[in-house]
Amino acid sequence: MALDNKNNEFKVIGSTPNRPDGLDKVTGRARFGADISVPGMLHGAVVRSPHAHAKIVKIDASKALAMKGVKAVITRADFPEGLEGEDWNLQENAMAGEKALYDGHAVAAVAATSPLAARDAAKLIEVEYEVLLHVTDVDEAMKDGAPAIREGAADYSVPEGLHPNVVRFFDTGMGDLDKGFAEADLVVERSYTTEAAHQGYIEPHACLGQMGADGRGELWCCTQGHWFIRRMSTAVLGVETTNIRVTPSEIGGGFGGKTTITIEPLSLALSRKAGGAPVKMVMNRGEVLRATGPTSSASMDIKMGMTKDGKITAAHGTFRMQGGAFPGAPVDVTTMLAFANYTIENVHHIGYDVITNRPKQAAYRAPGAPMAAFAVESTVDEMCRTLGLDPIETRLKNASRDGTRSTFGPKFGPVGLVESLEAARDHANYKMPLGPNQGRGVASGYWMNWGGETSASVAMSEDGTVTVSVGTPDIGGSRASMALMAAEAFGIAYENVRVNISDTGALGVNEPTHGSRATYASGLATIKAAEECITKMCKRAADKWGIDADAVIWEDGSAKPSGPNAGEFDPLSIGEICAEMGETGGPISGHYEGSPTGFSGSFGTHVVDVEIDPETGHTTVLRYLVVQDAGKAIHPAYVEGQFQGGAAQGIGWALNEEYIYGEDGRLQNPVFLDYRIPVASDLPMIDTVIVEVPNPGHPYGVRGVGETGITPPLPALANAIADATGLRMRGLPMTPPKILAALKAQKNG
Amino acid sequence: MSKVHVTTTVNGDQAEFLCEPRETLLDCLRDKLHLTGSKEGCGTGDCGACSVTVDDRLVCSCLMLGVEAEGKEIKTIEGMADGENLRPLQAKFIEHAALQCGVCTPGILVASEALLKKNPDPTEEELRYWLAGNLCRCTGYDKIIRAVMDAAAEMRETS
Structure with a gap:
């Protein structure tokens, strides 16, 4: 697709108007998942397994059903049999069948007339378990003798002889590794681990489901993608997809964790069993941490070769990742992106997707990328230190750029890694003097971005204002971005555009707000639908003037005669055309549907300064810089917000956050006090530089920016800690006790 | 019961x-x-x-x-708002893009208003420690801190 506005100055793109939902969100009026109530509503609660791995011998709900106000109890027996593949995985995860597969796995649910009654009734449901051996660690799960969680879960890709917990296997590469390593002056081989981190959205999952005996109904929920929720929920319940209309609420954060189902099919099943009364379900934080998300944990081996002047000659990575009790750890992406920052002729990736007795992993911001970045960017940093090379100059020497072949195969188009490295090198933060116990770390990261199924409509109003309907829920200000792009396309004011997030009944299938696709794909759809409206409005003007439609141009929100007719007629404004549209042919609207493929990835480079307290091992983040390629920043303040939010999540993953399982296989820290995400006093201001290397696949040059930012912080922090202390931390999180122990070991030689 | x-x-x-x-x-x-x-x-x-x-x-x-x-x-x-007139904190949160999903915003506004009542001129560090009990997962706090500091400055000027 041509870059329509390549040489044009933008009029509204790049400005930072107030977001349209701002007023609702600062006054408490915005309705999130748990804020919706309807007459006759029941409340649901879930019974969850306290065991990591256990056979479900018997479920006795008689006491609960005898309780006043209890209207329905469901177990797996209330779901259809015979599902296959990922549909079966989703069903099994939503409600355990023969076995509970992790601490927190749903085994039954109840609907009652009040939230308290539902919770009381859930406690009365008696479940008899036969506890089985469990395994929660990825390396342990692959060893001989580890309990097999589900025989036959492995797919065709897994070579013979591996443990049945290995369910998918990846092996990709190119070039000649032996030759590459022979050319190196330094070959380094290291192992790394990262723990599972939760998306940590502040709004727990919530939904309100209603379904009658005919299997039809509605669902209101907080989700990143209501068409996904519709397809998954109806598949799990064994009804046709269009039986359920799904309406998204405002969403209180998702980061990938709200692209899949959890309680949604339970609310529908409870509703059906309770005679069609709507059933509201709201998770508590413990349920969120025990039974949704998190991302995978990883165990990785990296071997890299470098010449003494800094050229990377070969790279090999082995990535073992567990994604809970079901296939799906994002090891395919991990292997794909591990070395993506670099042009390397000889490269090889091995990946293992392993099942364990943990909750089914869900996507988390750049799923799969941060773990590999931690391992690879730490290794590159160590090599630079050993060879006395500058980390940014070394990255520039090897950087992926327009025309180079990526380590995963295709050639890159225009991308902004070189520009982000140069901007980081030239930034004041990279030159700040450092004091005792302080250190600086650099790392780069990449996310390939996504297009995906997209359907959007634009409708003209009688006064010439515009309604945009998109299907990607607004998590971080995307309605403002859509309105800016529509305003730019029409040549009208931002305030004259209203953006709605439509329900599943109003548009064709839309993939979720995921993969950093919303501003790219729904934005492109908005522009294309607006262009269709403009074509129709030009036709109305041409008809009025009695000239060919081809002889009308659209400029500054008006139709104007052009060519031989230029100046013949007064321009017709958007307001004038729309005021008459009832008489000139009826309503005017435009539509776009497609799976746009012109998305292009976003590279970023982070620079962090830390100070390590030698008494406690605590890491203070002194200053933080994010430089990233946005292609074209539509609303720069919300682009900065994505950079800053991604960095903060990465800092948390690097320093604090982890899933801690006890010997009993139970999650030890299912509260925010113990699963500690960064708080305001943990962080400094997060400086940002927006690099703009336009994406030729979007009319205005947009690249998705949401995900890249979580990738560099993990290694950047490790590299800064190494700079400050000389300690190379190879396991996340780098908590004060771990750093203190390493400092002591270092002191004792 | x-x-x-x-x-x-x-x-x-x-x-x-x-x-x-x-x-x-x-x-x-x-x-x-x-x-x-x-x-x-x-x-x-x-x-x-x-x-x-x-x-x-x-x-x-x-x-x-x-x-x-x-x-x-x-x-x-x-x-918090006086009819249709937003408090300076509310207006500054919108102006500074200090919210993304917005679910933590009500709590952060209420907490910030309580701080500014006690201390109309907080340092950035005082503000960060006061808000340490209000989690935001979207913003990294940068724009929240800037919005509150800016609102505090405006409130000091008009009081």
Whole structure:
């Protein structure tokens, strides 16, 4: 697709108007998942397994059903049999069948007339378990003798002889590794681990489901993608997809964790069993941490070769990742992106997707990328230190750029890694003097971005204002971005555009707000639908003037005669055309549907300064810089917000956050006090530089920016800690006790 | 279980509700008075999304029982603006793009307003420690801190 506005100055793109939902969100009026109530509503609660791995011998709900106000109890027996593949995985995860597969796995649910009654009734449901051996660690799960969680879960890709917990296997590469390593002056081989981190959205999952005996109904929920929720929920319940209309609420954060189902099919099943009364379900934080998300944990081996002047000659990575009790750890992406920052002729990736007795992993911001970045960017940093090379100059020497072949195969188009490295090198933060116990770390990261199924409509109003309907829920200000792009396309004011997030009944299938696709794909759809409206409005003007439609141009929100007719007629404004549209042919609207493929990835480079307290091992983040390629920043303040939010999540993953399982296989820290995400006093201001290397696949040059930012912080922090202390931390999180122990070991030689 | 009749003041208006003794103030505000601006992010006092003031003291409404509201004066996010006029904090949050998803925003606004009442001129460090009980997962806090500092400056100028 041509870059329509390549040489044009933008009029509204790049400005930072107030977001349209701002007023609702600062006054408490915005309705999130748990804020919706309807007459006759029941409340649901879930019974969850306290065991990591256990056979479900018997479920006795008689006491609960005898309780006043209890209207329905469901177990797996209330779901259809015979599902296959990922549909079966989703069903099994939503409600355990023969076995509970992790601490927190749903085994039954109840609907009652009040939230308290539902919770009381859930406690009365008696479940008899036969506890089985469990395994929660990825390396342990692959060893001989580890309990097999589900025989036959492995797919065709897994070579013979591996443990049945290995369910998918990846092996990709190119070039000649032996030759590459022979050319190196330094070959380094290291192992790394990262723990599972939760998306940590502040709004727990919530939904309100209603379904009658005919299997039809509605669902209101907080989700990143209501068409996904519709397809998954109806598949799990064994009804046709269009039986359920799904309406998204405002969403209180998702980061990938709200692209899949959890309680949604339970609310529908409870509703059906309770005679069609709507059933509201709201998770508590413990349920969120025990039974949704998190991302995978990883165990990785990296071997890299470098010449003494800094050229990377070969790279090999082995990535073992567990994604809970079901296939799906994002090891395919991990292997794909591990070395993506670099042009390397000889490269090889091995990946293992392993099942364990943990909750089914869900996507988390750049799923799969941060773990590999931690391992690879730490290794590159160590090599630079050993060879006395500058980390940014070394990255520039090897950087992926327009025309180079990526380590995963295709050639890159225009991308902004070189520009982000140069901007980081030239930034004041990279030159700040450092004091005792302080250190600086650099790392780069990449996310390939996504297009995906997209359907959007634009409708003209009688006064010439515009309604945009998109299907990607607004998590971080995307309605403002859509309105800016529509305003730019029409040549009208931002305030004259209203953006709605439509329900599943109003548009064709839309993939979720995921993969950093919303501003790219729904934005492109908005522009294309607006262009269709403009074509129709030009036709109305041409008809009025009695000239060919081809002889009308659209400029500054008006139709104007052009060519031989230029100046013949007064321009017709958007307001004038729309005021008459009832008489000139009826309503005017435009539509776009497609799976746009012109998305292009976003590279970023982070620079962090830390100070390590030698008494406690605590890491203070002194200053933080994010430089990233946005292609074209539509609303720069919300682009900065994505950079800053991604960095903060990465800092948390690097320093604090982890899933801690006890010997009993139970999650030890299912509260925010113990699963500690960064708080305001943990962080400094997060400086940002927006690099703009336009994406030729979007009319205005947009690249998705949401995900890249979580990738560099993990290694950047490790590299800064190494700079400050000389300690190379190879396991996340780098908590004060771990750093203190390493400092002591270092002191004792 | 028998319910307790509670009479209280919410955002300047008298309010009454019936609740079980074990129900939290947050549940009563949301489910009985339909003031859903206060959010439950954790239920354990760790995230601050349910922040309200009780007799001008900042509390997590998830850690207080509904029955304890008897005779008290409660203020929630719904009572912050003066009619159609936003408070400076509210306006600055929109202007500075200090929210992304917005679910933590009500609690952070209530907590920030409580700080500025006690300390109209906080340092960045004082503000960061005051807001350490209010989790935001989207923004990295940068724009929130800037918005509150800017609002504080404006409030000092106009007071």
